[in-house]
Amino acid sequence: MADEVKLYAAAPSPYVFRAKLALSIKGVKFEYINEDLGNKSAELLKYNPVHKKVPVLVHNGNAISESLVIVEYIDEVWKGVPILPQDPYEKAIARFWAKFIDDKCIPTAFKAFGSNGDEQVVTEAREQLQILENELKVKGTKFFGGDNINLVDIAGSVIAYWVGIFQDATGLELITKEKFPKITVWAEDFVNLEVVNQALPPREDLVAFFKKMFGKA
Amino acid sequence: MSEMGEIKLLGAAASPFVNRVQFVLNLKSIKYEFMEEDFDNKSELLLTSNPVFKRVPVLIHSNKPPVCESLIIIDYLEETHPDVHKLLPSDPADRAVIRFWAYYIDNEFFPLYGRLRKTPDKEGKEALKKQIIERSQVLEKTFVKFSNGKPYFGGDDVGYLDVVLGCFLGWTKFVGNYNNFKILDEVRQWRNLKLF
Numbered sequence: 047m048a049d050e051v052k053l054y055a056a057a058p059s060p061y062v063f064r065a066k067l068a069l070s071i072k073g074v075k076f077e078y079i080n081e082d083l084g085n086k087s088a089e090l091l092k093y094n095p096v097h098k099k100v101p102v103l104v105h106n107g108n109a110i111s112e113s114l115v116i117v118e119y120i121d122e123v124w125k126g127v128p129i130l131p132q133d134p135y136e137k138a139i140a141r142f143w144a145k146f147i148d149d150k151c152i153p154t155a156f157k158a159f160g161s162n163g164d165e166q167v168v169t170e171a172r173e174q175l176q177i178l179e180n181e182l183k184v185k186g187t188k189f190f191g192g193d194n195i196n197l198v199d200i201a202g203s204v205i206a207y208w209v210g211i212f213q214d215a216t217g218l219e220l221i222t223k224e225k226f227p228k229i230t231v232w233a234e235d236f237v238n239l240e241v242v243n244q245a246l247p248p249r250e251d252l253v254a255f256f257k258k259m260f261g262k263a
Numbered sequence: 264m265s266e267m268g269e270i271k272l273l274g275a276a277a278s279p280f281v282n283r284v285q286f287v288l289n290l291k292s293i294k295y296e297f298m299e300e301d302f303d304n305k306s307e308l309l310l311t312s313n314p315v316f317k318r319v320p321v322l323i324h325s326n327k328p329p330v331c332e333s334l335i336i337i338d339y340l341e342e343t344h345p346d347v348h349k350l351l352p353s354d355p356a357d358r359a360v361i362r363f364w365a366y367y368i369d370n371e372f373f374p375l376y377g378r379l380r381k382t383p384d385k386e387g388k389e390a391l392k393k394q395i396i397e398r399s400q401v402l403e404k405t406f407v408k409f410s411n412g413k414p415y416f417g418g419d420d421v422g423y424l425d426v427v428l429g430c431f432l433g434w435t436k437f438v439g440n441y442n443n444f445k446i447l448d449e450v451r452q453w454r455n456l457k458l459f
Contacts, residue, residue, distance in 0.1 A: 096401065108356040110356070110360070111363055112362070112366050115359050115363050116359070118359070119355055122355040122358070134342035138330045138339040139330075141332075142330070142332055146315060150315075177315055
């Protein structure tokens with residue numbers, strides 16, 4: 047009984063990357079369908095009629111949307127390398143930090159990069175990142191998942207890779223080694239993991255894309 | 264339940280996010296102590312147990328650090344008390360779809376109420392009202408699909424989405440009356456008063 051797994055995607059999206067990475071971690075064979083976001087396919091609109099966005103995972107005809115919902119689904123369906131902790135309490139904590147990244151870190155960072163260096167906006171973004179920095183310090187482990195990556199690291203891939211690209215694209219140095227030593231090291235370790243490295247989209251393509259998006263091209 | 268020890272819920276009776284956790288605790292017959300927070304004067308306990316968001320609800324249990332954020336708390340209760348009043352189905356695909364709608368309710372629907380309140384001008388308000396109606400219609404369609412003719416999203420009995428959306432029914436009525444428009448029609452039929 048062959049599984050049919052399709053991922054509706056777009057290379058620049060860090061949310062798509064979460065799903066792609068989760069599938070790669072589990073060694074799942076899938077069809078990567080590259081969407082032109084300016085001209086969305088009929089299938090994408092059918093599978094995600096509510097938001098019409100990527101990523102969408104279609105598994106044997108079942109369509110799943112929302113990147114973190116997709117990652118949890120992948121973890122539940124395909125055994126092997128675990129993405130979420132087994133223990134309910136540890137799971138709750140992992141979900142909490144993933145939510146923090148989505149609710150606080152990403153929106154404030156995005157606003158900062160789009161702000162043309164507005165000090166207040168940049169400070170707010172750094173304050174949220176500082177909370178993440180402190181968490182790494184307190185944990186004292188290589189990754190949020192310990193020796194191996196987990197849901198939080200996957201959710202944080204936008205910080206580990208995309209923030210650097212946004213920095214190149216806009217000239218704003220949001221995360222510096224001096225201000226965020228733990229995050230800097232974690233980001234390097236994360237990006238250098240083989241399973242991550244192989245799945246990441248090429249840097250130059252992304253810098254070009256985001257330069258345009260932030261209006262700096 | 265003995266592994267969790269004594270349970271305290273830090274909350275505010277007026278908060279729908281706190282209410283949802285209370286629904287679940289009640290549905291699962293979990294005893295807990297409710298500690299009311301004063302928003303103008305947040306307690307030391309709240310600030311130390313949820314330093315990141317500094318908000319309720321917070322679940323405190325005697326032998327572990329606190330759990331924060333209403334949906335995360337509900338998932339945690341569901342996983343630690345699976346035998347009493349199960350809220351989620353066992354199929355991963357069904358669960359994923361339910362979680363998608365929980366996201367929608369929390370991120371795309373409910374925040375509109377706050378934005379409506381904060382928008383001063385008439386055009387802005389009318390545009391938001393339109394959006395609220397559109398999205399409530401999406402939810403009504405979803406309800407029809409999930410309930411399949413039965414009274415709840417969960418079918419014969421209260422399920423995850425009933426709890427996630429149900430906590431907003433009071434607000435929905437208030438926002439509707441205050442702003443002079445009807446938000447949820449068909450969905451309101453299933454208002455589960457026994458939870459209150």
